[in-house]
Structure formats: structure tokens, C-alpha cells
Amino acid sequence: MSISRRSMILGTGAAGTAALALSACGGGSDSGDGGSGGGSGDPVYANETEPQNPLIPTNTNEVGGGRIITSVFAGLVYYKADGTVENDVADSIESDDNQTWTIKVKDGQKFSDDSPVTAKSFVDAWNFGANTKNAQLSQSFFEPIEGFDKVSADKATGKETLSGLKVVDDLTFTVKLVSEQSDFPNRLGYSAYSPLPESFYDDTKSFGEKPVSNGPYMVDTWDHDQQIVLVPNDKYDGPRKAKNAGVTFTIYSSDDTMYGDLESGEVDVTDLIPTSALSSYQDTLGDRAVNDPGAVFQSFTIAQNDPNFSGEAGKLRRKAISRAINRKQICDKLFYGTRTPATDFIAPVIPGGGEKDIPGAEVLEFDEAEAKKLWEQAEKKQPFKGEFTLAYNADAPHKDWVDAVCNSIANTLGITAKGKPFPAFGDFREQITKRELKGAFRSGWQADYPSAYNFLGPLYSSAAADGKGSNDGDYKNPEFDDLLKEGLSAADENAAIEKYKAAEAILMEDLPAIPLWYQNTFGGFSENVSDVKYGWDTVPLYYAITK
Numbered sequence: 001m002s003i004s005r006r007s008m009i010l011g012t013g014a015a016g017t018a019a020l021a022l023s024a025c026g027g028g029s030d031s032g033d034g035g036s037g038g039g040s041g042d043p044v045y046a047n048e049t050e051p052q053n054p055l056i057p058t059n060t061n062e063v064g065g066g067r068i069i070t071s072v073f074a075g076l077v078y079y080k081a082d083g084t085v086e087n088d089v090a091d092s093i094e095s096d097d098n099q100t101w102t103i104k105v106k107d108g109q110k111f112s113d114d115s116p117v118t119a120k121s122f123v124d125a126w127n128f129g130a131n132t133k134n135a136q137l138s139q140s141f142f143e144p145i146e147g148f149d150k151v152s153a154d155k156a157t158g159k160e161t162l163s164g165l166k167v168v169d170d171l172t173f174t175v176k177l178v179s180e181q182s183d184f185p186n187r188l189g190y191s192a193y194s195p196l197p198e199s200f201y202d203d204t205k206s207f208g209e210k211p212v213s214n215g216p217y218m219v220d221t222w223d224h225d226q227q228i229v230l231v232p233n234d235k236y237d238g239p240r241k242a243k244n245a246g247v248t249f250t251i252y253s254s255d256d257t258m259y260g261d262l263e264s265g266e267v268d269v270t271d272l273i274p275t276s277a278l279s280s281y282q283d284t285l286g287d288r289a290v291n292d293p294g295a296v297f298q299s300f301t302i303a304q305n306d307p308n309f310s311g312e313a314g315k316l317r318r319k320a321i322s323r324a325i326n327r328k329q330i331c332d333k334l335f336y337g338t339r340t341p342a343t344d345f346i347a348p349v350i351p352g353g354g355e356k357d358i359p360g361a362e363v364l365e366f367d368e369a370e371a372k373k374l375w376e377q378a379e380k381k382q383p384f385k386g387e388f389t390l391a392y393n394a395d396a397p398h399k400d401w402v403d404a405v406c407n408s409i410a411n412t413l414g415i416t417a418k419g420k421p422f423p424a425f426g427d428f429r430e431q432i433t434k435r436e437l438k439g440a441f442r443s444g445w446q447a448d449y450p451s452a453y454n455f456l457g458p459l460y461s462s463a464a465a466d467g468k469g470s471n472d473g474d475y476k477n478p479e480f481d482d483l484l485k486e487g488l489s490a491a492d493e494n495a496a497i498e499k500y501k502a503a504e505a506i507l508m509e510d511l512p513a514i515p516l517w518y519q520n521t522f523g524g525f526s527e528n529v530s531d532v533k534y535g536w537d538t539v540p541l542y543y544a545i546t547k
Contacts (some may be wrong), residue, residue, distance in 0.1 A: 038232030038242050044529060044545050047258050047270045048249035049395060050225050052429040054208020057194040058129030058136040061458075061470050062429055063446060064251075066191060067539055071230055071247065072213035073194040074238055076103060076122070077185065083295075083450040083536035085186050088238050089117060089195070089214070091171070093188070098180040105171045110235040111197040113212045119173035121195035123165045127151070128201075129192055132468070133158035137433070138192035140458060140469030144184070144488065146176045152468065179489040183451055183496075190448040216242045216543045225251055225424070240543045243531065247542045253424070255397045262524055268547065269532055269540050271523040275400045278336045285524040291338055294521035294538040295347045297455060298339075298444040299513040300390055300405075301473040306439070313382035318511040319363050320374035321388070324412035326366040330404045331517055338522045342515035344504055345455055347445075349536065352452035352497035354518065360508030364515055368412050375413050387416035389439035393428040394421040398442060405516070432472050443472060443513055447537055452500045457484055460512055475512035 051065030060069050076090035087093075091104040109117035128134055130142035131151045142148055146164030150156070164176035177184060187193070197212045210219050216238075217230035228249040232242040250267065252258040255274040261267040263284065273281050282289040302309045302318065309317055327341035340348070343361055348354025355361075378384070390406055392398040399419065406417040420439065422428035431437040447454050458464050462481050464471035480503050487499035507513075521538040533541045 038234070038245055041245055042547060043229070043231075043246035043248045044244050044542060044547050045248050045250060045266065045268045046540070046542065047267060047272055048228060048251050049425045050251050051228075052426050052433075053137070054205070055211050055219065055222075056136075056200075056204065056208050057191045057196070058125065058134075058138045059208075060191060061137045062425070063539075064425060066446075067542075068219070068228055068230070068249070069191040069194070070215075070539070071217045071542055072211060072215045072219055072233070073191060074109075074215040074236060074240070075191065075194050076105075076188040078189050078238075078240060079450065079535060079537070081533045081535050081541060085189065085450075086239060088189070088240065090188070093185045095184075098182045098184070099177050101175045101177070101184060102168075103173055103175065105173075107171060108237070109214065111212050111214045112218045112233050112235050113197060113199065114235065115197050115199070115212075116170075117195050117197075117214050118170050119167050120170075121197065122193070123167050123173050124201075125194065125196035126165060127161045128196070130162055131158050131160060132156040135467065137467070138469070140461065140464035140471075141187075141190065141192040143457075143461075143463045144177050144179075144181060146178055148178075148463075152463075179485065181488045182492070183453070183488075186451060187449045187454075192448075216240045217247065220246070225253075227251060242543045243546050244543075245547070253395045255395075262526060265526045265528055267526065268529045269523070269525040269542075269545060271521070271534065271538055271540055272396065273338075273522055273524065275334065275397045278334075278338055281524060288527070289522075289524045290534055291520055291522045292534070293349045294519055295349050295447040295450070295536055296444065296519035296521075296538055297342065297345065297347050298442075298516045298519055299342075299345075300440045300516065301443040301513045302440045303435070303437075303473045304475055304512065308382075308384055308386070311382070313378045315510065316374050316378035316381070317384065318514065320371045320378060320413065321409060322363050322511060322514050323365065323367045323371035323374065324409045325405055325514070325516070326408050327364070327517055328366070330401060330408070334401055334404055335517075338520045339517040340520075342517050345459075345507055345513075345515055346452050346500075346504070347447065347455065347518050350447065350450060350452055350455065351493060352500055353455070355501060355504070358501055358508055359505040363508055363511065366408075371412050372414075375415075384415065387418065389418060389420040391420040391422060391428065391431075391437055391439060391441040393423075393425040393442070395424050402442070433467065435467075435474075440514075441472075444516075444519075445470075446539075450536060452497060453484065453487060456500060456503055456507075460507060471512075473512050475510065477506055477510060480506045480510075 049064035074088045078088040091106045095101045129136045147162040151160040166174045200207045218233045220229040220231045222228045231246040331339045344355045346353030402419040410417040458470045462476040465474040483503035487496040490496035521534045525532045531546045
């Protein structure tokens with residue numbers, strides 16, 4: 001999701017052409033299994049940002065909405081703390097050829113309004129998400145399914161359906177992909193693939209405020225910009241059953257206030273530490289502090305239509321900006337071991353991520369002389385107009401690093417570079433979604449499922465541009481798209497990674513986004529809770545926490 005949004009470590013990958021399956025599984029120390037659903041007493045209190053949009057799975061691609069969607073909806077599979085994939089609503093996911101998949105839904109699954117979860121619940125939801133008329137932010141996640149090109153056409157009416165989706169019976173449906181893709185089951189824990197009840201289509205606006213859901217929790221109340229209260233869903237009977245009385249997410253406008261509440265026990269679990277406390281929080285919290293590798297990649301994006309950064313001059317200028325940033329110095333002096341300078345576009349906890357041999361990756365290394373040389377070359381082709389700005393949301397700890405990046409650029413290149421704050425994340429994202437934001441803007445990715453493709457396709461593919469995904473800079477390169485497709489259809493993970501590395505080499509040349517660093521899983525929890533675990537995607541497993 002974009003961080004803008006979302007998140008996750010190693011996944012198990014199906015491979016080969018023999019019958020492949022994820023059989024019904026459960027249990028495990030981090031599964032949440034065991035217990036009749038919900039503990040007694042006070043809810044768990046956690047930090048949150050205001051979701052950008054109403055709570056609809058296919059239209060949520062940022063962290064604030066993502067953590068709620070994941071908590072209240074159950075998909076076909078889910079991800080354990082270490083990133084391994086287990087079935088949730090699915091009874092089985094099988095294929096003989098990695099292209100046509102047969103999916104069986106567990107019998108007896110229900111939504112919170114007591115209506116059944118069926119094969120049609122998934123098929124209808126995916127068709128809705130894929131159709132251009134519905135303008136869903138996660139539309140591109142359905143691109144691998146046969147027929148996407150027709151339902152995503154500009155003249156789509158909303159009535160078209162994906163030809164690759166077929167309901168076989170109440171609990172069985174088939175999915176035909178455009179090519180062999182062995183990792184398809186691993187993706188199905190992402191929230192865009194959640195089922196939707198029949199009532200959703202009657203009133204999507206009301207649904208988005210208080211969804212009828214099928215996951216461990218239900219939305220009880222949503223007081224915008226204040227809090228979101230979740231309560232256990234007694235209709236859910238899966239492996240993530242809630243072990244607490246609910247979760248209350250407090251929406252903070254100040255990360256320092258949030259951290260103060262953590263220290264005083266007013267907040268039970270956070271996945272955020274303010275910059276001001278990074279040097280001391282591990283000593284302060286002791287064994288309640290968390291700092292582990294995570295699946296988060298941070299960057300900033302410059303839109304392809306920005307006059308200062310378009311054409312040949314723009315390509316040179318993007319490289320100059322990148323080489324003007326002293327990433328190591330910023331990570332060392334500002335982040336105290338919670339960030340690592342990026343060497344590619346994929347978090348290192350993901351197979352194929354953190355690579356150091358991508359052709360052209362030297363563009364991510366600080367080099368004052370080379371930065372000035374590239375900038376001068378760009379100036380000869382097209383003079384820079386105005387000043388460089390880097391937009392960010394001020395309701396999270398971004399100001400210090402944005403200032404540091406801008407200072408590095410300004411000092412190296414001798415230009416004006418400064419941060420451009422927006423008070424709230426929702427307003428910031430709205431400007432990006434509407435393509436109204438000028439200049440550079442903070443971006444990045446918190447993985448949706450454990451795959452290298454997830455760091456590339458949703459962010460830089462042509463299918464994810466123009467508001468159909470998370471390609472907020474509207475970058476398009478057919479050669480890059482082709483390499484992604486070859487990676488998806490590769491015979492095994494190693495072969496796929498080689499294709500993705502070739503795709504990354506193109507990104508190093510074009511720089512649709514400027515990679516900055518990888519972010520650790522870091523946060524902390526209070527003395528009021530136990531069984532606190534953070535997922536491979538850096539997000540706490542809220543359902544497993546006891547209080």
C-alpha cells in the first residue's frame with residue numbers, strides 16, 4: 001500500500017505445474033486461534049491516521065485505511081507474523097497449470113449481518129474493483145485476470161465482468177489469469193481481494209462509513225479525525241479470532257503527543273516513534289521497544305508531467321537530485337539505526353529486495369561533483385524554473401527528514417529546496433490522487449503481500465497509472481511493463497527475480513521516484529498488554545494482543 005499506504009517478509013511460493021494447493025490451515029502461536037472471540041475488559045488502544053477514503057477494500061491503498069480494512073475483513077488467505085501464507089476464508093486454492101485456479105470457500109462463513117460469504121461474494125467484489133467506472137484505487141490489482149483490458153477500458157459502463165472469473169457453485173469459483181503465475185495465491189491476502197456482501201451494492205456510501213464485514217472485528221463507530229472503534233465480530237470463525245475486547249484507534253495529529261500517551265500507558269501499542277524520541281525510546285521502553293527489519297521502502301515522487309523534470313533534461317535533473325542526497329548521513333544522524341540507505345526499489349526482507357548489483361544503482365550514491373555535473377547538463381538543455389519543493393503530511397514525523405533532504409539538495413546544487421507541509425495525511429493524499437500537487441512529494445510502499453512484484457507493479461506499471469493504482473507519478477514504460485509480465489510468468493522465484501532486477505535497471509535510468517531508505521519495523525507497547533507481535537509488514541497483529 002502506499003505510504004501512502006500499506007505492508008509485509010518471506011512468503012511461501014507455489015511453483016511448478018503439478019496440482020498446487022493451499023489447504024485449510026490454522027493454529028500457530030501467532031494465528032490468533034483458540035478462544036471464542038473477544039476478551040473481556042477494556043479495548044486495546046492504538047495509534048492511527050485518518051483514512052483517506054471510506055472503508056471499501058478496493059478503494060483503500062494507504063496505511064490509515066489499510067489497517068482498519070485488514071482488521072475488519074477476511075480474505076482467502078492471511079499472513080502470519082513471519083509472512084508465511086495460511087488459508088483464512090479459503091478451503092483450498094488449486095491449479096494444474098498456474099494459470100487457471102480453482103478456489104473453494106469454507107462452508108459456513110458469514111458477514112457481520114449474518115449473510116453468507118460465498119463464491120459470488122468474491123467474484124462480484126473483484127468485478128466491481130476492476131471496472132473503470134467505479135474508479136477504485138486498487139483497480140490495477142486485477143490486471144492479471146483475463147478480461148481486465150475490457151472492464152478497465154475508458155468506455156466501461158460498470159456492467160462488464162472479468163471473463164476470467166466464473167462462479168461454479170455457492171462455494172467454488174475459478175480464476176483464469178492472462179499467463180502462468182505461480183505466486184497468485186500469495187497475493188490473495190491483500191485487502192483488495194476481500195469479499196463484499198450483497199448490501200454493499202445497495203448503498204456504497206453508507207457502507208464505507210460502517211462496513212458489513214467478515215473479519216475478526218466490526219466497525220462500531222468512526223468519529224472522523226478523532227477515533228475509530230472496532231469491536232469483535234462474533235460471526236468470524238477463522239484463525240485470526242480476536243483475543244481482546246476490541247481495538248480503539250486514536251487519530252493523532254501530533255506524533256509527540258502519541259508517544260507521550262504511550263509512555264503514560266494511555267496508548268497500548270504503536271507502530272510509530274517520533275523523530276525526537278528515536279535516540280532514546282529503546283532505553284526508555286526496554287523490552288517493550290521494537291526495532292526489527294521491515295518491509296517498508298521510502299522515496300519521493302516527481303510526476304512525469306512536471307515541466308522541470310520531463311524529457312531528456314528532466315531525466316538528467318532527476319539523477320542530479322538523487323546524487324545530491326547524502327542518505328547515509330541522514331540515516332546515521334537522524335534515524336539512529338531505524339533506517340538503511342536504499343540500494344534498490346524493494347525492501348530487503350523481501351526475496352529479491354535490497355539488491356546491490358542493479359545496473360545504474362550508483363545514481364543512489366551521494367556524489368557532489370557528479371550531482372553538479374548532471375544539473376549543469378540539464379540546465380544547458382532546459383533551465384530550471386522556480387524552486388524545488390518536497391510535499392509531505394505534517395501529522396506524522398516527516399518534517400525533520402524532509403528538511404534534511406532539502407538541505408542536502410540545496411547545499412550540493414546551490415538551488416532553493418524546501419519542504420511543503422500539509423496538515424493532515426488525508427488532505428495530502430487527496431491532492432496527489434486528484435493530480436493537483438505540484439513539485440515532488442513524499443511516497444513509498446509498505447508491502448501488501450510478500451513479493452518483489454508488489455514493490456514494482458502497483459507503483460510503476462502503466463496499468464497502475466492514471467488513477468487506476470498507486471502509480472501516483474503516472475510513469476509509463478512499455479519495456480518495464482514487459483519485464484514485469486515476464487517476471488510474473490517465470491518458472492520459479494529465482495527466474496522471476498532476475499526479470500525484476502532488469503526492470504529495476506530501467507527504473508534506475510528513469511527514476512520515476514527517488515529511493516531514499518528502507519524503514520525498520522519500529523514502535524513500542526505499554527505495560528497493560530501482552531502477546532504483542534508485529535507482522536512482517538511492520539503492522540501489529542492487533543487481534544492477537546491480550547490486555
